[in-house]
Amino acid sequence: MIKGNLVHLRPFEKKDAEIIASKINHFETLNAIGRPFPISLFEEEDFVTMAMQQYKSRKGYFFVIEENIENNIVGSTSLSPVDFRNRSAVFGITIFEPKNFEKGYGTEATTLITGFAFNILNLNRVELNVFEFNERAMHVYEKVGYKKTGTRRQFYYINGKYHDAYMMDILAEEFFDLYGRGTIPKH
Numbered sequence: 001m002i003k004g005n006l007v008h009l010r011p012f013e014k015k016d017a018e019i020i021a022s023k024i025n026h027f028e029t030l031n032a033i034g035r036p037f038p039i040s041l042f043e044e045e046d047f048v049t050m051a052m053q054q055y056k057s058r059k060g061y062f063f064v065i066e067e068n069i070e071n072n073i074v075g076s077t078s079l080s081p082v083d084f085r086n087r088s089a090v091f092g093i094t095i096f097e098p099k100n101f102e103k104g105y106g107t108e109a110t111t112l113i114t115g116f117a118f119n120i121l122n123l124n125r126v127e128l129n130v131f132e133f134n135e136r137a138m139h140v141y142e143k144v145g146y147k148k149t150g151t152r153r154q155f156y157y158i159n160g161k162y163h164d165a166y167m168m169d170i171l172a173e174e175f176f177d178l179y180g181r182g183t184i185p186k187h
C-alpha cells in the first residue's frame with residue numbers, strides 16, 4: 001500500500017469491478033477521461049483483469065485510490081505503459097464521483113504515484129495528456145510539478161466540437177528538487 005494523509009493506493013482486485021462500475025458512470029468523469037459513454041460491469045471487469053495482469057507482469061502499475069477514513073474506493077490511477085529502457089511512463093488518474101472532486105484526493109494520489117515512479121520504479125520521466133477544458137486537472141498537475149510540453153491539436157471530439165489536448169511531463173530531477181529523494185511526498 002502507498003499511503004498518504006488522505007488516501008492510499010493499492011493494487012486492483014477482482015471484487016473492485018462492481019464497485020467501480022457503480023461509481024464511474026458520470027458524464028463529467030467519463031468525458032474528462034475521453035470515454036464519453038456509459039461503462040458496463042462487463043467492460044469494467046475486463047479493465048480490472050487487464051490492470052491486474054499488467055501489475056502482475058510489471059508492464060503497468062494500476063492502483064485503486066481509497067480514502068483513509070473508511071477505505072471507500074474513490075478513484076484509480078496508473079502508470080501504463082511503462083517503458084523501462086527509456087525509463088518513462090504514461091500517468092492517468094480518475095476520481096470517479098463528482099461529489100469526491102476537490103477534496104484533495106487527486107492532488108495527493110498524483111503526488112504519491114509520481115513519487116512511486118521515481119523512488120521505487122527508478123523511472124526518469126512521467127508524462128500525461130489532459131484535455132484543454134479540464135482546468136481542474138491541469139491545476140493539480142502543475143501544483144504537483146508537471147509542466148506543459150506541447151499541444152495535440154483537435155485531439156478529442158465531443159458535442160460537435162474538437163478540443164486540443166495538452167501533453168505534460170515531469171522529470172525525476174525536477175521531482176526530487178521539489179520533494180527530496182526517497183521521501184513519501186506529502187501535500
Ligand SMILES: CC(C)(COP(=O)(O)OP(=O)(O)OC[C@H]1O[C@@H](n2cnc3c(N)ncnc32)[C@H](O)[C@@H]1OP(=O)(O)O)[C@@H](O)C(=O)NCCC(=O)NCCS
Nearest residue numbers: 032093094095101102103104105106107130135136137139
Ligand atoms: C482532475 C482530478 C484528478 C483532480 O482531483 P481532485 O481530487 O478533484 O482535485 P484536488 O481536490 O486535489 O485539487 C483541486 C484543485 O483544483 C482547483 N480547481 C478546481 N476547479 C478549477 C478550475 N476550474 N480551474 C483551475 N483550478 C481549479 C482547486 O482549487 C484545487 O486547487 P488548490 O488545492 O490549489 O486550491 C479529479 O477531479 C478527477 O479525476 N476528475 C474526473 C476525471 C479527470 O478529470 N481525470 C483526469 C484526466 S486528465
